[in-house]
């Protein structure tokens with residue numbers, strides 16, 4: 001995390017994070033906790049989610065971090081139970097990160113209808129369900145939502161038709177909710193990571209990692225800390241007039257196209 005943020009800017013705030021045990025969302029959570037927030041991370045697997053929560057809690061002496069595993073974001077009823085647990089343990093929810101995602105490379109010919117649906121359901125329906133389950137808390141606390149999107153759909157990226165379609169939907173959802181929920185004080189934005197080093201997504205998608213830097217205007221891959229820094233900005237008061245926007249954090253790469261072809 002860079003040192004641009006004041007300590008404890010998020011004291012008293014609670015963040016609810018789906019996919020919080022994964023690489024990008026875990027770093028986002030760690031950064032918010034370091035800046036004073038308490039956190040509830042949600043995952044499909046029980047043990048890795050609970051372990052990640054325990055490890056994140058060590059970052060700050062006073063932090064309360066809980067992990068709720070066994071939750072599939074495709075099931076809004078499961079998310080509703082996680083929200084109840086979070087509010088019981090941590091008192092409230094102010095910030096929501098819709099980060100749970102699924103991805104694999106598959107060409108159209110080998111992508112079954114169920115495979116396409118699985119990714120759309122996890123990424124897009126899962127994001128909708130997360131906001132749905134958190135809505136009363138967001139309304140009460142004039143909260144803020146951050147969707148984790150991608151840049152894949154800005155151009156046609158092969159073998160990613162399922163994820164590109166899902167993330168285009170995530171951007172549309174974010175924009176629509178920003179307009180609809182703005183009048184009741186809820187901000188909604190999306191962050192679109194590019195080639196971020198040491199992430200599950202990058203490792204799965206990029207077959208020739210050493211070749212990537214030259215396709216990025218800033219000439220290097222990004223880091224998970226750089227995604228977390230923009231996350232902290234969007235939740236902070238520095239962004240209190242920012243809603244309905246998608247911020248690519250990709251070193252300018254989307255202008256040239258994702259270099260996985």
Ligand code: HXC
Nearest residue numbers: 101102103104105106110112114115118119150194200201
């Ligand atoms: C083709 C595949 C496949 C693959 C699964 N399927 N993996 N098809 N190639 N590699 C198909 C299955 O055969 C099945 O279709 C359907 O997808 C559902 O698979 P299941 O395993 O039954 O479903 P489920 O348990 O729901 O898991 C879905 C999953 C999940 C998406 C595959 O396992 C997953 O999310 N794994 C990866 C998690 C991950 O990568 N997270 C980081 C995301 S990074 P059939 O027809 O056989 O029933 C990210 C960044 C994006 O999103 C942006 C990058 C720039």
